[in-house]
Amino acid sequence: NAGVTQTPKFQVLKTGQSMTLQCAQDMNHNSMYWYRQDPGMGLRLIYYSASEGTTDKGEVPNGYNVSRLNKREFSLRLESAAPSQTSVYFCAGRRGSNQPQHFGDGTRLSIL
């Protein structure tokens, strides 16, 4: 009963390096989301995918790209990492309207 699975759990990058954060769900979610959480702040939406084949920007999309590879998988890419992108990243999915989002356990990313 995996739910929403994020890989890796931890990562350290150097400024300018690129990396892709992976998210997969087995809960038949139609919509998927990427958030970042910084100290003292709530979760802020980076990108989301309302359905397979569509993606849209959220509140803080700069410096990121996403791919909704299929219904199960939604990846987040940092093309050229910056220290300001040091954060905890959460992926979430939701089955339908007025249903709660279900979250993965996060990826802790440090950029030096």
Added chain:
Amino acid sequence: DQQVKQNSPSLSVQEGRISILNCDYTNSMFDYFLWYKKYPAEGPTFLISISSIKDKNEDGRFTVFLNKSAKHLSLHIVPSQPGDSAVYFCAASAEFSGSARQLTFGSGTQLTVLP
């Protein structure tokens, strides 16, 4: 501008007593509200939700109250247990955000239940 505000960063209560966590919002278009609980090194876990057509929703020890005129919601936990110690996030969404129902989160309240 913060559309969802949790003005208390922390709250301590005695085991067995009531915990009341508060949340205010500014966007009158919000029509669906949720509470999430988060333990360290884990993702947020859905706790309870309420639609704007209701003013109360109850699930076991957890009750959420919505006051639309005041743009205020609260989460009551009765009785509080040490295992309830976590960060609680309030979140809101609006129909205008489309089928994806984007959530706007508050900054969280750290609840500590003292044995």
